[in-house]
Amino acid sequence: MSGQHSDMSQQHSEPAQALLSACDLRKAYGPTPALAGASFAIRAGEVVAVMGPSGSGKSTLLHCLAGIVRPDSGTIGYGGRDLTAMTDAERSTLRRTEFGFVFQFGQLVPELSCAENVALPLRLSGAGRKAAERTAFEWLERLEVDDVGRKRPGEVSGGQGQRVAVARALVASPRVVFADEPTGALDSLNGERVMRLLTDAARQTSAAVVLVTHEARVAAYSDREVVVRDGTVRDMAGAL
Amino acid sequence: MSIGHTLLGLLESGPRHGYDLKRAFDEKFGHDRPLHYGQVYSTMSRLLRNGLVDVDGIEPGDGPERKRYAITEAGIADVGQWLTQPEKPEPYLQSTLYTKVVLALLTGRSAAGLLDTQRAEHLRMMRVLTDRKRGGDLADQLVCDHALFHLEADLRWLELTAARLDRLAKEVGA
Numbered sequence A: 001m002s003g004q005h006s007d008m009s010q011q012h013s014e015p016a017q018a019l020l021s022a023c024d025l026r027k028a029y030g031p032t033p034a035l036a037g038a039s040f041a042i043r044a045g046e047v048v049a050v051m052g053p054s055g056s057g058k059s060t061l062l063h064c065l066a067g068i069v070r071p072d073s074g075t076i077g078y079g080g081r082d083l084t085a086m087t088d089a090e091r092s093t094l095r096r097t098e099f100g101f102v103f104q105f106g107q108l109v110p111e112l113s114c115a116e117n118v119a120l121p122l123r124l125s126g127a128g129r130k131a132a133e134r135t136a137f138e139w140l141e142r143l144e145v146d147d148v149g150r151k152r153p154g155e156v157s158g159g160q161g162q163r164v165a166v167a168r169a170l171v172a173s174p175r176v177v178f179a180d181e182p183t184g185a186l187d188s189l190n191g192e193r194v195m196r197l198l199t200d201a202a203r204q205t206s207a208a209v210v211l212v213t214h215e216a217r218v219a220a221y222s223d224r225e226v227v228v229r230d231g232t233v234r235d236m237a238g239a240l
Numbered sequence B: 001m002s003i004g005h006t007l008l009g010l011l012e013s014g015p016r017h018g019y020d021l022k023r024a025f026d027e028k029f030g031h032d033r034p035l036h037y038g039q040v041y042s043t044m045s046r047l048l049r050n051g052l053v054d055v056d057g058i059e060p061g062d063g064p065e066r067k068r069y070a071i072t073e074a075g076i077a078d079v080g081q082w083l084t085q086p087e088k089p090e091p092y093l094q095s096t097l098y099t100k101v102v103l104a105l106l107t108g109r110s111a112a113g114l115l116d117t118q119r120a121e122h123l124r125m126m127r128v129l130t131d132r133k134r135g136g137d138l139a140d141q142l143v144c145d146h147a148l149f150h151l152e153a154d155l156r157w158l159e160l161t162a163a164r165l166d167r168l169a170k171e172v173g174a
């Protein structure tokens, strides 16, 4: 891991290495620019922490990278394609098949059991109910919450629910996991646990993780960090 | 940390030789910084002088580490008192970092750059500790966590200071 920092300077000059890269993103909500020329790149298997003050544009950056929000200008390259040039339907397919998501809270479907929630991405991709459920339980076990599989999200603790959400984000073997304050609602111990499990699982599957967090202890699970300030990205490794 | 009190505390469960004390200390509390025999020797001499330990026997051969020490009643009372007393919280008011920031402002250098560099360095250290935690046992985790929480506190200070540099520059007359 010690090589990560020195490798970084090459990343911008060799974007071909990057799995997902954004160049000069701009996005304004009314008169306020949320992103003002933000660039970012992440390689396969890499965990990058996105830090910075509240309102600096971290979530907006993540939403653009994930194809949830379309930037006003700039390009987003993923697997040789430009996300900003895709149709909504194409981007939604991409999100379902290649990306996984973990947010701060409220992302589980309350009417489904935890196991059904985890199985959902597989079901949407056409897997049979039995097979999807089996895989779901494997992931729940990996995240040490298989005992809540039959419960509804409303019947489990915040920490358990968050681990279920991590299982759901990883179950369909995404190439990129987007996590926006995944530990924001958890106490230190559960936060650490979620981070360890998330990064271990991502490393095992070589998924890249874009991890938005304002907590340094959470960011310490990443391979490197970038800092967003006023809608632009500062690459901390590059600054050294 | 008070090495004297720690060695005393280790003696409470029974007499030990100097080398055994050192080994127990290093194993439980040494982590990055194992004790020197010299430290053990000078500490034990002091404890002996103050009546907190007795020499319980001496193994044949040379060297102070061959003495077998036993804790005295006074020693047990001393450990008890040390454990009861809270540690003085250290607010680091004269922080080197604060001094650097102000000096950077006063000399027209980049205080923001200094803070950014420090921030990256703190996070780098936090990564090392986090990695160590992954593979470690509970004792490792607790020791690393203590360091991590402190580094995190520093890092928050770095962030806050970065956000208030303009005001600080005015106040220190830069």
Ligand SMILES: Nc1ncnc2c1ncn2[C@@H]1O[C@H](COP(=O)(O)OP(=O)(O)OP(=O)(O)O)[C@@H](O)[C@H]1O
Binding pocket: A029, A032, A033, A034, A052, A053, A054, A055, A056, A057, A058, A059, A060, A061, A214
């Ligand atoms: N949907 C929206 N409509 C209007 N303004 C928005 C919207 N989303 C974000 N903004 C604005 O864009 C700016 C950046 O917001 P963003 O959510 O990206 O910040 P952030 O870095 O994620 O902050 P936080 O750490 O508080 O989550 C803010 O000024 C915010 O008010």
Ligand SMILES: [Mg+2]
Binding pocket: A058, A059, A060, A180
């Ligand atoms: Mg946000």
